Amino acid sequence: MFSFTIFARKAKKMTKSTLLTPAKDPMGAAIADYFKHGKAARLRVFSSQFEEDEIPVSQLFRNLDMMPAIEQKALQLAKGRILDCGAGSGCHSLALQEMGKEDVMAIDISPLSVEVMQQRGVKQVVQADFFDERFVGKFDTILMLMNGSGIIGKLQRMDLFFQRAKQLLNVGGCILMDSSDLRYLFEDEDGSFLVDLAGDYYGEIDYQMQYKNIRGDEFDWLYVDFSTLSYYATRNGFKAECLYEGSHYDYLASLSLV
Numbered sequence: 309m310f311s312f313t314i315f316a317r318k319a320k321k322m323t324k325s326t327l328l329t330p331a332k333d334p335m336g337a338a339i340a341d342y343f344k345h346g347k348a349a350r351l352r353v354f355s356s357q358f359e360e361d362e363i364p365v366s367q368l369f370r371n372l373d374m375m376p377a378i379e380q381k382a383l384q385l386a387k388g389r390i391l392d393c394g395a396g397s398g399c400h401s402l403a404l405q406e407m408g409k410e411d412v413m414a415i416d417i418s419p420l421s422v423e424v425m426q427q428r429g430v431k432q433v434v435q436a437d438f439f440d441e442r443f444v445g446k447f448d449t450i451l452m453l454m455n456g457s458g459i460i461g462k463l464q465r466m467d468l469f470f471q472r473a474k475q476l477l478n479v480g481g482c483i484l485m486d487s488s489d490l491r492y493l494f495e496d497e498d499g500s501f502l503v504d505l506a507g508d509y510y511g512e513i514d515y516q517m518q519y520k521n522i523r524g525d526e527f528d529w530l531y532v533d534f535s536t537l538s539y540y541a542t543r544n545g546f547k548a549e550c551l552y553e554g555s556h557y558d559y560l561a562s563l564s565l566v
């Protein structure tokens with residue numbers, strides 16, 4: 309009986325539509341407030357694995373100069389027809405347009421973010437889930453930034469992610485993705501590494517956000533170390549390269565179709 313209940317819950321989670329509605333779109337509401345009023349209340353982040361935290365909403369509106377080197381590098385390398393996947397306020401799409409890389413399409417599951425992106429002047433914006441096969445198109449670069457691997461959710465979805473990317477990439481195309489190795493959170497002072505090898509992968513985090521009284525549903529967010537990412541890339545016909553390492557276990561990877 310007990311295991312059946314779990315199965316039923318899982319099945320429901322897999323089949324429900326992943327596009328958000330405004331009533332369950334806390335980050336979008338924060339983005340919309342900041343866009344309209346130049347300020348926002350606290351965007352709170354909860355996780356069963358960490359203490360409560362918050363995302364500074366102003367940082368979601370960063371321009372090219374304010375972006376970390378990893379992101380600047382990704383924007384320099386992006387070429388051809390570009391998909392900005394999980395685009396948020398549209399900061400990367402706008403920076404690309406300003407750099408003269410005008411063929412950019414921004415997608416996001418957040419209806420409120422999509423509206424803001426349209427108003428800010430992102431030329432091609434669609435409310436879409438990357439994993440939804442009804443979203444079609446061909447791109448030379450798929451950009452996934454601000455822990456872009458997060459959208460994959462769980463390690464077990466890695467193959468699905470690469471198969472989906474294959475459908476969306478032109479020959480010779482590549483994914484530019486940033487992520488972090490969370491092992492520093494589990495490392496002891498002497499450098500020993502305290503994870504349960506039989507347990508879930510240590511980069512799998514559950515999150516939930518709240519903005520004012522808008523509380524979103526819980527979602528899975530994946531942080532992945534470069535060697536694990538390479539393993540999945542290779543077995544799906546992609547070549548993984550670490551292009552740049554940041555100062556805090558973060559890195560920029562290119563994943564190109566071979």
Ligand code: SAH
Pocket residue numbers: 326335367368393394395396397398399415416417418421436437438439453454459
């Ligand atoms: N890239 C932006 C926003 C990062 S936050 C920046 O760097 O500022 C992650 C964004 O991904 C959120 O706006 C969220 O709504 C969006 N997102 C999450 N899952 C998605 C999916 N499956 N498909 C498309 N967008 C997704």
